[in-house]
Amino acid sequence: MKKLLPLIIFAILLIVPLMGLSTYVMHILILVLMWSVIGMAWNLLGGYTGQVSFGHAAFFGVGAYTAGILYQHLGISAWWGLPVCIVVLTVLSLIIGFICLRLRGAYFALATLALGEICRVTAENLVDFTRGNLGILIKERTWVEKTWFFYIILLIAAGTYIIIKKVIESKLGYYFVAIREDHDAAESLGIDTTFYKTISLCLSGVLTGMAGVFYMNYMGYIDPSIVFPLYDLSITAVMVVMIGGVATYWGPIIGAIIMVFLAEVIRSLPQIGAAHQTIFGIILICIIIFLPNGIAGGDYLKLWEPIKNRWRNKGTSL
Amino acid sequence: MAQLELFIQTIISGFLLGGLYALIGLGMALIMGVMRIINLAHGDIMMIAMYIAYGLFIFLGIDPYISVFIAAPTLFLFGVGVQKYLLTPVMKVESILPHNLVIMTVGIAMVLSNLATVFFTGNYRSIPVNYASSAWYLTDIWKNSPIELSLSMPWTLSFVIAVIITIGLWIFLSKTDTGKSIRATAQDLDAALLMGVNVDRLRNLTFGLGCALVACAGCLFIPIYYLYPSLGKQFTNIGFVITVIGGMGSTNGAVIGGLILGIFESVTATYIGMGWAPVGRFAIFIAALVFLPGGVASILRRKRLGK
Numbered sequence: 049m050k051k052l053l054p055l056i057i058f059a060i061l062l063i064v065p066l067m068g069l070s071t072y073v074m075h076i077l078i079l080v081l082m083w084s085v086i087g088m089a090w091n092l093l094g095g096y097t098g099q100v101s102f103g104h105a106a107f108f109g110v111g112a113y114t115a116g117i118l119y120q121h122l123g124i125s126a127w128w129g130l131p132v133c134i135v136v137l138t139v140l141s142l143i144i145g146f147i148c149l150r151l152r153g154a155y156f157a158l159a160t161l162a163l164g165e166i167c168r169v170t171a172e173n174l175v176d177f178t179r180g181n182l183g184i185l186i187k188e189r190t191w192v193e194k195t196w197f198f199y200i201i202l203l204i205a206a207g208t209y210i211i212i213k214k215v216i217e218s219k220l221g222y223y224f225v226a227i228r229e230d231h232d233a234a235e236s237l238g239i240d241t242t243f244y245k246t247i248s249l250c251l252s253g254v255l256t257g258m259a260g261v262f263y264m265n266y267m268g269y270i271d272p273s274i275v276f277p278l279y280d281l282s283i284t285a286v287m288v289v290m291i292g293g294v295a296t297y298w299g300p301i302i303g304a305i306i307m308v309f310l311a312e313v314i315r316s317l318p319q320i321g322a323a324h325q326t327i328f329g330i331i332l333i334c335i336i337i338f339l340p341n342g343i344a345g346g347d348y349l350k351l352w353e354p355i356k357n358r359w360r361n362k363g364t365s366l
Numbered sequence: 367m368a369q370l371e372l373f374i375q376t377i378i379s380g381f382l383l384g385g386l387y388a389l390i391g392l393g394m395a396l397i398m399g400v401m402r403i404i405n406l407a408h409g410d411i412m413m414i415a416m417y418i419a420y421g422l423f424i425f426l427g428i429d430p431y432i433s434v435f436i437a438a439p440t441l442f443l444f445g446v447g448v449q450k451y452l453l454t455p456v457m458k459v460e461s462i463l464p465h466n467l468v469i470m471t472v473g474i475a476m477v478l479s480n481l482a483t484v485f486f487t488g489n490y491r492s493i494p495v496n497y498a499s500s501a502w503y504l505t506d507i508w509k510n511s512p513i514e515l516s517l518s519m520p521w522t523l524s525f526v527i528a529v530i531i532t533i534g535l536w537i538f539l540s541k542t543d544t545g546k547s548i549r550a551t552a553q554d555l556d557a558a559l560l561m562g563v564n565v566d567r568l569r570n571l572t573f574g575l576g577c578a579l580v581a582c583a584g585c586l587f588i589p590i591y592y593l594y595p596s597l598g599k600q601f602t603n604i605g606f607v608i609t610v611i612g613g614m615g616s617t618n619g620a621v622i623g624g625l626i627l628g629i630f631e632s633v634t635a636t637y638i639g640m641g642w643a644p645v646g647r648f649a650i651f652i653a654a655l656v657f658l659p660g661g662v663a664s665i666l667r668r669k670r671l672g673k
Contacts, residue, residue, distance in 0.1 A: 094463065095462065095463070098463070100463060100465045100468070100469070102472075147652055147655060147656060148655075150655070150656075150659065151655065151659075154402070154403055154404050154465050154468050155404075155610075155614065157404070157465060157468055158404050158606050158610070159652075159655060161406075161603075161606075162603065162606075162607070162648050162651050162652070163648075163652075165603060165644070165648060166645065166648040166649075166652075169641075169642075169644045169645050169648070170645060172641065173639075173641050173642055173645065228462075278599060279476060283472055283476070286469060286472070290463075290469065294461070294462045294463050295462050322483065322484050323480055323481070323484050324480075325476050325477070325479070325480035326476070326477050326480040326481055326484070328476060329473045329474070329475075329476030329477035329480065330473075330477060332469065332470075332472070332473035332476070333452065333470060333473040333474070333477075336456055336459070336461075336466050336469060336470050336473065337452075337455055337456055337459060340459045340460065340461030340462075340463070340466060341461055341462050
């Protein structure tokens with residue numbers, strides 16, 4: 049049963065577009081799938097390899113801009129971005145890895161954050177190449193209906209899930225986890241840590257870039273502040289994984305469902321809408337304190353302990 | 367001659383800017399030294415201080431330079447509270463991800479910047495102080511000087527106050543017992559614990575001190591800069607770029623790093639273009655990471671050992 053669960057969910061998702069749901073619901077489902085791709089990709093680098101990145105917007109944005117620039121300058125369909133982005137993002141990940149992977153822990157996080165910002169500022173300033181803050185608009189959309197977009201992102205998400213599952217269950221995955229658990233011990237056992245961290249970064253970057261290419265095609269318009277934001281992308285990617293569950297297969301998907309629905313609900317509320325970031329921030333703080341491994345990886349018995357202890361102490365004092 | 371004039375003017379304004387940057391970097395370096403984390407809410411704490419100074423000026427007519435004395439203690443208490451009730455509990459939590467504290471400061475930053483947007487709206491504000499555009503000119507002192515240089519009054523004033531605060535901090539860190547134990551904790555946590563340093567109390571104090579320093583920087587920036595709720599992110603970036611240039615957790619390095627960054631940014635803004643100044647900031651950041659991973663502090667240390 050447990051082995052079949054992903055297949056069952058995939059089959060259910062395959063027939064979802066045939067059920068005649070409204071465009072809005074389809075839009076939400078597409079966003080959920082897109083965020084699960086980003087979350088799973090982040091989880092590979094952050095959750096399994098232990099390299100917390102605050103700069104996944106760089107991968108997402110460069111993916112989106114790869115597609116956009118192909119359309120803008122070469123005049124070919126933006127879908128060509130999907131194969132092209134593999135090359136572009138591998139190169140980008142290698143550069144980022146060369147700069148950042150010499151740093152450990154929190155300093156790595158900082159360096160990636162800075163690189164994400166560099167990408168944004170560069171996209172804003174290279175006006176001839178990226179059209180700067182004007183952004184890139186795809187004038188003729190591939191489809192008006194959402195059905196095919198849904199199938200494409202579903203395929204990307206399923207592919208991401210399979211790739212990550214295969215990687216984690218192979219020797220590579222054990223190397224990743226070893227690096228996360230104890231960097232020095234892993235190195236002393238003969239694991240070339242920089243090499244494996246670079247592989248993890250490349251995989252994570254390419255998968256995030258795929259989501260970016262899809263976003264370009266789906267939304268039809270990008271500008272630097274949409275695809276390179278710090279809070280709305282890099283940090284949200286961290287939150288998706290933190291809420292769902294670090295280093296679990298299903299965590300990012302659960303996190304994506306919660307985050308997307310929460311964002312929609314909170315933004316639609318009349319008074320609280322403007323304060324959605326505050327609410328996300330408070331949720332993040334609570335998750336870190338009370339459920340540090342997320343919903344899928346939570347130790348729920350532990351949550352009860354303080355309450356149980358207090359109750360027990362009261363009992364003895366009486 | 368005009369070229370030279372422009373160049374010297376650029377260096378001067380970069381130096382003045384660098385003095386203020388050093389104050390931001392100092393707070394961050396202190397926190398980084400003792401806590402081993404990067405406080406990604408640093409810029410947002412500065413933003414709060416700026417709103418306090420703004421409010422004091424608009425409603426009570428208090429000069430932003432005097433509001434340093436109100437904003438800094440307020441933010442000190444705020445920092446102590448954050449450390450005591452939010453960060454210390456997280457240190458004890460067991461989790462797979464080792465960098466929970468950093469993500470925690472991101473959460474705090476999100477809440478602060480968003481609350482500021484809700485309460486103060488996203489409008490750009492600035493304080494209309496009457497000395498905002500006054501300046502000293504070289505020709506006033508030296509009648510037939512071949513080049514014309516000017517020194518903006520609020521910039522110079524802010525710089526001087528920043529220098530005074532930095533010297534005060536230096537005296538505190540090198541002469542008092544508490545300051546010495548902060549430095550000891552930054553150097554070796556376990557040894558400090560064994561020597562009887564109350565590390566928990568010290569962490570509260572350091573976080574508060576870091577917040578107070580950045581609050582001072584905020585008040586000093588108010589007369590020369592404008593104010594909007596999401597400005598925190600930019601200054602957080604500046605803060606950690608400085609700490610990386612200066613060397614992680616080194617206070618001397620942070621001062622030098624701030625000056626380097628200020629001059630470098632001013633030069634890129636003059637000679638390449640205003641929009642590229644942030645790129646210059648990050649370029650120097652990456653150059654520091656690649657070529658000088660230990661920062662300026664490693665050079666200082668090498669010199670000292672060489673003696």
